[in-house]
């Protein structure tokens with residue numbers, strides 16, 4: 007049960023589910039949270055919040071409306087709220103709906119720039135904040151989402167996926183949470199300069215010739231000029247740097263300026279890694295997608311000397327070698343989908359799988375649930391991207407749902 011109360015009645019321990027101002031009117035990132043301190047309540051006041059919606063246990067015999075409305079004011083912590091349910095795990099359907107909406111917003115932004123119209127930041131920022139809220143509720147992290155998109159417009163999907171990965175990586179590497187939206191917005195806009203690259207080059211179904219490639223390499227500078235005109239301070243600052251620097255490389259081997267890592271913003275250094283990871287796992291018209299495990303091996307073996315090793319290490323830690331949604335060839339010949347880890351943060355300990363093929367090309371009549379005490383290279387002979395096994399994103403989502411990975415029932 008939700009109840010609207012005055013900010014004066016809000017107490018430490020209560021669960022806030024809505025504020026009386028929109029995302030864009032305040033500096034408050036989260037509008038759903040449990041109040042941890044009196045300072046948080048003061049921050050709400052400072053942002054002009056007068057009324058908040060709180061969630062009450064429903065039903066809860068220990069709580070009465072009178073208690074909520076004031077009788078507990080003297081307490082610094084409210085024990086009865088400790089047992090309240092946590093926010094539900096986001097469903098795959100919820101994730102995909104948000105992902106698709108973000109792709110649509112990014113698509114409109116690129117279209118606006120292409121038409122010579124002003125770039126609207128507010129809708130992009132809104133998608134970043136909504137994505138972050140879901141991301142922080144989701145202990146499965148985001149690793150398999152990249153393979154779940156049904157949308158095939160690669161530029162906009164790439165920007166959206168990179169935004170999700172960037173905020174996950176920043177959170178993983180200890181960046182303060184209030185900084186995460188800046189990382190997300192910078193990732194969402196890193197390729198905005200491509201809006202001014204001719205479509206016949208952008209959408210060419212094959213490798214670019216040298217002249218086309220030179221044109222394509224103009225997109226960092228074009229992005230810089232688009233974003234540096236923004237009235238938004240974060241866009242003019244961090245986002246402009248990241249748009250300009252994300253194709254630079256360690257040792258000065260990148261473009262457009264040949265900068266070395268120490269001269270490059272840390273957000274750009276992470277974006278370089280994520281840019282490649284997303285492109286390889288999503289695939290391109292002329293190149294089939296790779297599994298996360300193969301992509302991480304590629305980064306470690308082929309790109310380590312060109313990228314920031316710490317950013318690669320954070321990525322490996324975040325997605326894990328075998329993230330949920332991975333398809334693995336086990337030593338007994340069966341191909342199985344990883345459906346969950348007992349500890350989803352570290353990808354260690356017991357792991358649940360669903361065997362789908364008895365051997366490559368031979369589906370089992372019914373998927374068979376399996377549990378392994380752990381998963382590592384001694385148990386996995388090979389990994390596959392779903393497309394290598396003719397499985398669609400919808401198939402993977404269905405199998406994950408079958409394994410109970412989508413407890414909301416969507």
Ligand SMILES: [Fe+2]
Nearest residue numbers: 196197252253
């Ligand atoms: Fe780029």
